[in-house]
Amino acid sequence: MGLSLKASRHPLASPREQLRIIGNGAGGKRFQPFRDKLAEAGVGPLAAKAIEVFQINVGKLCNQACKHCHVDAGPDRTAENMSRETLDLCLAAVRRVGRPRVDITGGAPELNPHFRWFVQQVRSLGCRVIDRCNLTVLLLDSQRGLANFLAAHEVEVIASLPYFLGSRTDAQRGDGVFDKSVAALRKLNALGYGRPGSGLLLNLVYNPTGAFLPPDQAALEADFRRELRARHGIEFNSLYTITNMPISRYLEFLIRSGNYRRYMERLVGTFNRAAVAGVMCRTMISVGWDGRIFDCDFNQMLDLEVGYGAPRHIRDFDPDALASRRIVSDQHCYGCTAGAGSSCGGATA
Amino acid sequence: MAGYYRDDDLPRFADMAAGAPELWEKFESWYTAVFRAGALTEREKSLIALAVAHAVQCPYCIDAYTQACLEKGSNREQMTEAVHVASAIKGGAALVHGLQMRRVADKLSM
Numbered sequence: 270m271g272l273s274l275k276a277s278r279h280p281l282a283s284p285r286e287q288l289r290i291i292g293n294g295a296g297g298k299r300f301q302p303f304r305d306k307l308a309e310a311g312v313g314p315l316a317a318k319a320i321e322v323f324q325i326n327v328g329k330l331c332n333q334a335c336k337h338c339h340v341d342a343g344p345d346r347t348a349e350n351m352s353r354e355t356l357d358l359c360l361a362a363v364r365r366v367g368r369p370r371v372d373i374t375g376g377a378p379e380l381n382p383h384f385r386w387f388v389q390q391v392r393s394l395g396c397r398v399i400d401r402c403n404l405t406v407l408l409l410d411s412q413r414g415l416a417n418f419l420a421a422h423e424v425e426v427i428a429s430l431p432y433f434l435g436s437r438t439d440a441q442r443g444d445g446v447f448d449k450s451v452a453a454l455r456k457l458n459a460l461g462y463g464r465p466g467s468g469l470l471l472n473l474v475y476n477p478t479g480a481f482l483p484p485d486q487a488a489l490e491a492d493f494r495r496e497l498r499a500r501h502g503i504e505f506n507s508l509y510t511i512t513n514m515p516i517s518r519y520l521e522f523l524i525r526s527g528n529y530r531r532y533m534e535r536l537v538g539t540f541n542r543a544a545v546a547g548v549m550c551r552t553m554i555s556v557g558w559d560g561r562i563f564d565c566d567f568n569q570m571l572d573l574e575v576g577y578g579a580p581r582h583i584r585d586f587d588p589d590a591l592a593s594r595r596i597v598s599d600q601h602c603y604g605c606t607a608g609a610g611s612s613c614g615g616a617t618a
Numbered sequence: 619m620a621g622y623y624r625d626d627d628l629p630r631f632a633d634m635a636a637g638a639p640e641l642w643e644k645f646e647s648w649y650t651a652v653f654r655a656g657a658l659t660e661r662e663k664s665l666i667a668l669a670v671a672h673a674v675q676c677p678y679c680i681d682a683y684t685q686a687c688l689e690k691g692s693n694r695e696q697m698t699e700a701v702h703v704a705s706a707i708k709g710g711a712a713l714v715h716g717l718q719m720r721r722v723a724d725k726l727s728m
Binding site: 321432434436439477479481482483484485488489492534608 | 629631660661685689690691693694695726
């Protein structure tokens with residue numbers, strides 16, 4: 270398993286360096302600023318319209334170190350974990366929003382020592398909870414009973430599985446990850462996840478395993494359903510296709526493999542005006558492990574806090590100001606508006 | 619000239635409109651319509667295009683339709699089989715001409 274960019278002291282561990290690179294264009298060619306593209310298309314500037322999803326990134330610790338990870342998460346990221354005090358502030362903020370969907374991500378969010386306590390608290394408020402799960406965490410000795418816990422609290426599981434074949438999945442997520450993921454999916458199915466009428470939602474996430482855009486979501490979902498059922502007897506509810514953003518480890522891959530210029534041209538060249546209305550930042554906020562507030566998890570990893578006067582820390586949470594805030598954007602945002610669009614819930618157009 | 623093929627020519631394909639814009643427009647609208655889903659899916663059409671790209675040995679088309687196939691959800695196994703189909707037809711096409719060779723040889727021989 271590879272080290273994180275941070276642990277290997279790679280220059281791209283720095284958000285500032287990532288922003289410098291994507292701001293400079295590629296091969297001597299500068300790309301139109303994203304905000305100008307929105308204005309030209311008559312859909313800018315971007316502003317939030319509600320807080321329907323309250324996403325919390327509880328830490329960067331993960332038992333995997335996937336090659337495309339925008340968080341630069343991994344086993345060596347032990348320093349960044351949300352504290353109980355910050356989780357308490359999140360709970361207070363959730364209460365003030367009403368009943369948003371509470372979307373818990375990481376790293377492997379389950380590795381935060383307060384994860385189960387927090388899920389119980391949020392569920393007691395009557396909110397739907399989403400766990401963005403890497404699947405293999407369900408098999409760790411330290412996480413015994415986790416799958417049962419998730420089922421008992423009717424937590425929606427959104428699980429990463431980039432392909433229905435082992436070779437492609439392992440190429441992105443590490444040797445042996447596919448077989449473990451299949452074992453974890455069977456465990457979830459046995460508890461009722463992904464089964465009709467159980468009320469236990471199991472949704473899968475596809476990320477391209479290379480420098481290309483995702484396929485049509487509906488067509489790929491049909492492939493996944495057919496192949497996972499036939500090969501492994503696995504059932505799930507929906508498949509979400511998510512475009513890889515040109516940041517962090519995926520940016521490192523693009524540059525190292527000589528695909529950076531072409532990928533950026535692809536993102537910019539397939540800008541889809543119709544995808545803008547559904548971008549996730551318009552209906553969510555994203556809270557970082559240290560309590561800072563962002564427009565989305567990608568902005569969080571680039572240290573681009575909410576702007577234009579919106580409160581920047583969970584201790585100053587103001588639902589009204591945040592629900593109508595102007596969104597902070599940069600060149601990576603082309604990733605969410607390319608082709609069929611992309612969000613935490615898949616395609617948007 | 620440094621080389622006959624340049625990868626930065628691919629995104630400049632539309633520059634061929636210069637000199638004959640009406641013909642380019644006809645080509646482009648026909649080309650776009652061909653690859654739209656119809657009786658065949660977009661994925662199937664991309665796999666056919668990938669196979670033909672190999673048969674006509676066009677590096678631009680191989681580049682473009684490798685990416686297109688991946689973006690339509692095809693995997694390497696399927697794409698490799700498509701290339702084998704093209705190769706089999708190319709190989710078979712050469713081999714079946716052997717019958718012509720034999721006919722000519724028969725005619726020329728005592």
